[in-house]
Amino acid sequence: xxxxxxxxxxxxxxxxxxxxxxxxxxxxxxxxxxxxxxxxxxxxxxxxxxxxxxxxxxxxxxxxxxxxxxxxxxxxxxxxxxxxxxxxxxxxxxxxxxxxxxxxxxxxxxxxxxxxxxxxxxxxxxxxxxxxxxxxxxxxxxxxxxxxxxxxxxxxxxxxxxxxxxxxxxxxxxxxxxxxxxxxxxxxxxxxxxxxxxxxxxxxxxxxxxxxxxxxxxxxxxxxxxxxxxxxxxxxxxxxxxxxxxxxxxxxxxxxxxxxxxxxxxxxxxxxxxxxxxxxxxxxxxxx
Numbered sequence: 660x661x662x663x664x665x666x667x668x669x670x671x672x673x674x675x676x677x678x679x680x681x682x683x684x685x686x687x688x689x690x691x692x693x694x695x696x697x698x699x700x701x702x703x704x705x706x707x708x709x710x711x712x713x714x715x716x717x718x719x720x721x722x723x724x725x726x727x728x729x730x731x732x733x734x735x736x737x738x739x740x741x742x743x744x745x746x747x748x749x750x751x752x753x754x755x756x757x758x759x760x761x762x763x764x765x766x767x768x769x770x771x772x773x774x775x776x777x778x779x780x781x782x783x784x785x786x787x788x789x790x791x792x793x794x795x796x797x798x799x800x801x802x803x804x805x806x807x808x809x810x811x812x813x814x815x816x817x818x819x820x821x822x823x824x825x826x827x828x829x830x831x832x833x834x835x836x837x838x839x840x841x842x843x844x845x846x847x848x849x850x851x852x853x854x855x856x857x858x859x860x861x862x863x864x865x866x867x868x869x870x871x872x873x874x875x876x877x878x879x880x881x882x883x884x885x886x887x888x889x890x891x892x893x894x895x896x897x898x899x900x901x902x903x904x905x906x907x908x909x910x911x912x913x914x915x916x917x918x919x920x921x922x923x924x925x926x927x928x929x930x931x932x933x934x935x936x937x938x939x940x941x942x943x944x945x946x947x
Contacts, residue, residue, distance in 0.1 A: 662689075662943065663691045664782055665694075665785050665828075666693070668695065668696055669696075669798040670700040672700065675896055676900075678834055683888045687730060691780075693782065697761055698745060698747070699721045701746045702720070727895055734891050735888060740859050741778060742776075744769065748789040750773070750903075756797050759809065762801045774819050783943045787833065803833075811815075830927070832939060834923055838875075838876065839874055840874035843866060844915065848916060848917035874922070875924050880921050883914065883915040884921075886919075889898040928942070
């Protein structure tokens with residue numbers, strides 16, 4: 660049986676910053692992995708000065724981000740599809756998103772599009788964001804909402820009857836990769852083994868921010884040997900990631916020693932599971 664995993668993300672680059680090592684791990688193990696990008700990322704910020712010199716970044720940012728997504732796909736080896744919605748951007752407090760953007764499309768409408776993808780791909784595991792969207796971006800929250808709806812209804816023959824043959828997903832996970840336990844563990848490893856490291860100051864700042872993201876994971880997948888591939892995929896999204904980002908790019912040898920995992924929370928399951936898991940497909944082959 661070929662195992663299949665679908666991960667639903669709001670924008671291109673989210674798949675590389677939130678799970679690329681996991682996707683590479685499962686592709687390497689022979690599973691099929693499909694990444695869904697709900698929007699084109701066309702309202703995201705341009706975070707790389709060098710890319711900003713490229714006329715395409717001003718003329719066709721959406722096209723540039725499609726090209727970047729293709730490079731990330733080829734690096735990791737997953738399959739990819741777009742839902743085709745417009746990026747909602749991150750409006751200032753009190754402002755609303757544009758009328759035609761993803762966050763303004765009714766959940767039932769977008770969920771049907773995702774259900775169609777699910778029924779065609781027939782995944783055993785779905786990964787998406789938690790109830791807060793991972794962070795409160797309107798597209799991330801809508802991504803959670805339509806993913807949860809697809810989990811609930813993709814196997815129901817009466818729901819969206821024109822969207823393909825019903826398919827019931829076995830397990831639903833929320834990504835919990837950026838969490839306080841991970842940062843605290845890496846920080847403590849540095850203090851114990853390399854207290855004069857120049858990156859300790861960076862971790863002090865990140866630790867303060869991460870205290871607002873307490874650890875709620877129920878699955879840690881050991882994917883340390885794919886961290887370099889993850890970083891290469893993230894750098895492929897050059898318009899959205901500063902090449903010297905201290906938030907994303909920590910020394911991989913340090914991470915492999917202290918925390919070689921990407922973390923997830925089991926949100927729902929239709930198969931028996933352990934209290935804590937090291938494999939997102941745990942329990943699925945036994946139930947087949």
